[in-house]
Amino acid sequence: MGYIISHYWNELVQGLGYTLLASVIALFFSTIIGTMFAIFEVLPNRLMRVIGRVYIEIFRNIPLLVIAMFFYVIVPLYIAKIDGFTAGTIGLTLYTSSFIAETVRAGIQSVDLGQMEGARANGMTYWQAMSKIVLPQAFKIIIPPMGNQFINLVKNSSVLAFVAGFDLMYQANSIASLSLDTINSYMVVGLFYLVITLPLSYYMRHLEKRLAN
Amino acid sequence: MSMIEFHNVEKYYGDFHALTDVNLTINAGEKVVLIGPSGSGKSTLIRTVNGLERVQSGRLLVDGFDLADRKTDMNKIRKNVGMVFQHFNLYANKTVLENIMLAPRLVLKRPEAENKKLAMDLLDRVGLAEKAASYPRQLSGGQAQRIAIARSLAMKPKCLLFDEPTSALDPEMIDDVLNVMKTVAEDSSMTMLVVTHEMGFAREVADRVVFMADGQILEDDSKETFFDGQPNNERARQFLGKIITH
Numbered sequence: 001m002g003y004i005i006s007h008y009w010n011e012l013v014q015g016l017g018y019t020l021l022a023s024v025i026a027l028f029f030s031t032i033i034g035t036m037f038a039i040f041e042v043l044p045n046r047l048m049r050v051i052g053r054v055y056i057e058i059f060r061n062i063p064l065l066v067i068a069m070f071f072y073v074i075v076p077l078y079i080a081k082i083d084g085f086t087a088g089t090i091g092l093t094l095y096t097s098s099f100i101a102e103t104v105r106a107g108i109q110s111v112d113l114g115q116m117e118g119a120r121a122n123g124m125t126y127w128q129a130m131s132k133i134v135l136p137q138a139f140k141i142i143i144p145p146m147g148n149q150f151i152n153l154v155k156n157s158s159v160l161a162f163v164a165g166f167d168l169m170y171q172a173n174s175i176a177s178l179s180l181d182t183i184n185s186y187m188v189v190g191l192f193y194l195v196i197t198l199p200l201s202y203y204m205r206h207l208e209k210r211l212a213n
Numbered sequence: 214m215s216m217i218e219f220h221n222v223e224k225y226y227g228d229f230h231a232l233t234d235v236n237l238t239i240n241a242g243e244k245v246v247l248i249g250p251s252g253s254g255k256s257t258l259i260r261t262v263n264g265l266e267r268v269q270s271g272r273l274l275v276d277g278f279d280l281a282d283r284k285t286d287m288n289k290i291r292k293n294v295g296m297v298f299q300h301f302n303l304y305a306n307k308t309v310l311e312n313i314m315l316a317p318r319l320v321l322k323r324p325e326a327e328n329k330k331l332a333m334d335l336l337d338r339v340g341l342a343e344k345a346a347s348y349p350r351q352l353s354g355g356q357a358q359r360i361a362i363a364r365s366l367a368m369k370p371k372c373l374l375f376d377e378p379t380s381a382l383d384p385e386m387i388d389d390v391l392n393v394m395k396t397v398a399e400d401s402s403m404t405m406l407v408v409t410h411e412m413g414f415a416r417e418v419a420d421r422v423v424f425m426a427d428g429q430i431l432e433d434d435s436k437e438t439f440f441d442g443q444p445n446n447e448r449a450r451q452f453l454g455k456i457i458t459h
Contacts, residue, residue: 118302118361121263122316123291123368132315136306 004188008175015171016192018085022157022167023196026093027150033093034100039130041105052101059098064159067091072163084164088157096153103145107138140211147204151197158193168192215274216241216372216404217262222271222281224257224428231257232268233428241371244398244405246415249425250452255408258425259374262406263287263294276371292320295365299377301357303349309336309360310345313367321368328367335363339393355386359393366397372404373397379411387411394418412456416440424449 005012040052059067068091072084082090111134119129139146161169172189176182217239224232232254239245247255260266261273264280264287273280278290304312313332317323323331336342339359349357358378365373375394379387391414398405398418409415415422415436422439424432424446432439432449444450 112302112305114298114300114302115304117265118298118304119316120287121265121291121296121298121302122364123288123320124316125288128319132319133304133306140306 001184001188004175004179004181004184008171008179011171011175012168012188012192014166015168015189016195018160018165018170019154019157019167019193020196022085022089022092022160022165023154025089026096026153026157029093030097030100030153033097035104035135037097037101038104038108041101042108044126056098056101059094060102062095064091064095064156065162067095068159068163085160085166088160088163088165088167091163092153092157092159096149096156099149099152100146103142103149104138106145107142108134110141111137143204143208143211147201147208150204151201154196154200155193214241215239216243216276217406218272218274219258220272220274222261222268222273224254224261224266224268231428232261235271235428235430237423237430237433239404239406241404242402243420244418245407245421245423246419247406247408247423247425248410248415248452248456253425254428255425256376257428259296259376259406259408262372262374263291263296265296288320292368293370294372294374295368295370296374296376297358297361297365297378299381301349301354301361301381303352303357303361303364305349307348308345309341309347309349309352312349312360313364316364317367332363332367335366336360338396339363340389353386354382355389358382358386358390362390362393362397371402372406375405375407375409377408377410379409410456412440424452426452 037052037055040048041056043049068088071082071087071090075087076082115133115137116129119133120126124132157167158169160167161173164170168189172186176185179185215238217237219235219237222232222235223230235258247259249255257266261268261280262275268281271281275290276293278285280290304315307315310329310332313335314328317328317331318325333342333345336345339362341356341359344352344356344360349360352360378394379390382390391411394407394414395418397403407414419436422432422434422436423430424444426448431446432444434444438444439453444453
């Protein structure tokens with residue numbers, strides 16, 4: 001393993017960088033998009049609820065690899081020239097956003113209805129009540145499942161390997177074929193994933209404890 | 214001048230007829246207590262007054278706005294019509310002070326210094342100034358309800374609705390809440406509609422007592438007629454007999 005690390009250090013660091021970048025971008029946008037569709041799903045307006053439902057069911061029920069391939073193959077062919085990294089990151093974002101939407105929706109629905117009623121009766125608009133009262137409480141409740149989603153996201157970013165995204169998994173394949181040391185190549189890359197996921201899972205746990213008080 | 218007017222109001226939940234041909238007028242500044250057995254539609258009726266429940270037909274005028282009209286902006290009504298709930302509904306993620314200051318800041322754009330001063334004055338008035346920095350989960354039920362009343366008052370409403378404000382409280386806390394409600398009632402311009410089983414409060418504060426059963430208003434009397442005379446309606450007499458002996 002030492003040989004792999006020292007000999008392919010630059011490739012590994014580059015892979016870590018791309019994996020980290022894709023994860024951060026996807027985490028940011030999938031949280032925003034997911035929250036938006038979660039709100040669609042609890043709106044009084046039926047049309048909005050249907051739109052939310054359709055979006056979530058589409059991206060939740062199609063394999064991530066298929067979604068990524070769509071953006072890697074079909075989108076450049078007919079819509080816009082995007083590289084593998086962009087295609088993979090968009091796919092990862094949309095896929096993850098559907099799971100985050102489900103998580104946020106569950107969080108919103110676990111907040112006592114009286115909170116919304118109290119705020120509305122107090123004169124606040126639906127959006128004021130949602131943003132100031134309901135969502136903050138919902139997010140606090142869903143920190144543990146959101147942590148799971150974020151960790152899954154980092155691991156799922158390995159889909160970039162299939163669309164030439166230069167991420168850790170992509171480097172693992174390339175190092176394995178160059179060095180012919182398959183076992184150690186993948187073990188090293190596994191360790192590099194832990195460098196991202198372990199601090200993330202520690203941080204989410206810390207956040208959970210801090211907000212519990 | 215009337216604050217609330219129900220004209221032939223009907224309300225259904227699916228097949229269930231929750232309000233049947235409700236006609237009721239409450240004048241500005243009047244204090245009205247609404248009583249009746251559980252499931253009689255009291256809560257439904259009071260919740261229609263600020264649009265938490267929609268009515269299906271008839272006319273419901275509150276502060277000049279028609280709530281049966283889907284185009285009516287509920288937020289305009291709710292600015293002037295506060296509500297106190299059975300389970301308080303304080304914002305769990307906000308301190309007591311923020312609970313009181315939030316809506317005036319967002320809805321009325323009240324300047325921060327003035328907002329804070331008014332909030333502290335209200336906390337003083339309900340006897341809980343020392344709880345300003347506490348969170349709702351740190352309060353007893355009686356304290357939470359007094360804060361909820363202060364929160365409603367901070368909007369300077371013309372009308373306050375109370376939906377069984379003491380029903381979820383331990384007996385020793387009920388009086389604290391009723392006393393605060395009595396001080397609210399001292400303001401002669403404040404219209405109050407109160408769903409409660411506290412007959413002592415009704416005797417002391419109410420101008421009128423309205424009795425409901427099965428979604429209908431069966432009795433609408435002055436306090437004197439209701440308590441000292443005899444309600445005309447048989448069910449109202451029975452109901453009164455039961456709660457007075459308790």
